[in-house]
Amino acid sequence: MRIGLISDVHANLEALQAALAVFDREPVDFLACLGDVVGYGAQPNECCELVRRRADVTILGNHDAAVCGRMDYSYYRAAARNALDLHARVLSAENLAWLRSLPYAHRVGDVTFCHGSPVALEEFEYVFLLEQVRELRRRFDELSPVTFIGHSHLCKSFAFDRDTAEEVLNTRFRCEPTRRYVVTVGSVGQPRDYDSRACCAIYDTEARWFEYHRVSYDVEAAARKIVAADLDAAFGKRLFLGV
Numbered sequence: 001m002r003i004g005l006i007s008d009v010h011a012n013l014e015a016l017q018a019a020l021a022v023f024d025r026e027p028v029d030f031l032a033c034l035g036d037v038v039g040y041g042a043q044p045n046e047c048c049e050l051v052r053r054r055a056d057v058t059i060l061g062n063h064d065a066a067v068c069g070r071m072d073y074s075y076y077r078a079a080a081r082n083a084l085d086l087h088a089r090v091l092s093a094e095n096l097a098w099l100r101s102l103p104y105a106h107r108v109g110d111v112t113f114c115h116g117s118p119v120a121l122e123e124f125e126y127v128f129l130l131e132q133v134r135e136l137r138r139r140f141d142e143l144s145p146v147t148f149i150g151h152s153h154l155c156k157s158f159a160f161d162r163d164t165a166e167e168v169l170n171t172r173f174r175c176e177p178t179r180r181y182v183v184t185v186g187s188v189g190q191p192r193d194y195d196s197r198a199c200c201a202i203y204d205t206e207a208r209w210f211e212y213h214r215v216s217y218d219v220e221a222a223a224r225k226i227v228a229a230d231l232d233a234a235f236g237k238r239l240f241l242g243v
Helices: 014-026 044-054 062-067 078-090 091-102 130-142 217-227 233-241
Strands: 003-004 030-032 104-110 111-114 146-149 155-160 165-168 172-174 178-183 199-202 210-216
Touching: 003 014, 014 044, 014 199, 014 210, 014 217, 030 104, 044 078, 044 091, 062 091, 078 233, 111 233, 130 155, 130 165, 130 178, 146 199, 178 199, 178 210, 217 233
Parallel strands: 003 030, 111 146, 146 178
Antiparallel strands: 003 199, 104 111, 155 165, 155 178, 172 210, 199 210
16 A cells, blocks of 8 residues: 655645645555644645545644644744634634544554654654654554654654664665654645755555655745735745745
């Protein structure tokens, strides 16, 4: 089975459309969205509706949870809170109900999907450092052979067994059956790895091959919409830099 992977759309419709076009060119059997459909961007309803149509499963992200009342976000910085407040006001009742229904994790065969760390799912912890992955070795028997996550907006892949852990630096690699993998699939709508292109990924469960895909989109259009929506202009500016 070929699995398409998207995460951290953040209400960026132009980026979402560009990422989904990858799967039109390279068809997949199953599409998973790993959370944060909303937050930061200008088109939360449009992105929710498109993800609902296209994804076979969508995981709850922290911004999704904040907008639909499933977590406290009072500690977020003001600009992020303002965006979430705006999205909570403009989202349709149907889209809010959908966000409230999303699971913290989902498993298909040997693959688990979640937004942050696969342990303590409701805490949305980051996994982007080797030290964090070394901690996961203690839970080796509890983890799926492959876990796909989002949250950090980075393209970070880690492989580990009971004794060792390492970062996988390739953008295309095979997952060895004797190891566990935690792979952050990057961000569709707000990359933070100094590459402004939208990021998505494909995993072939039979061949065990994973690959990142980057695709250009109309960044200027997305940024202009953020400003027009009276959101923090910095959310638009950062799209050009990929930070």
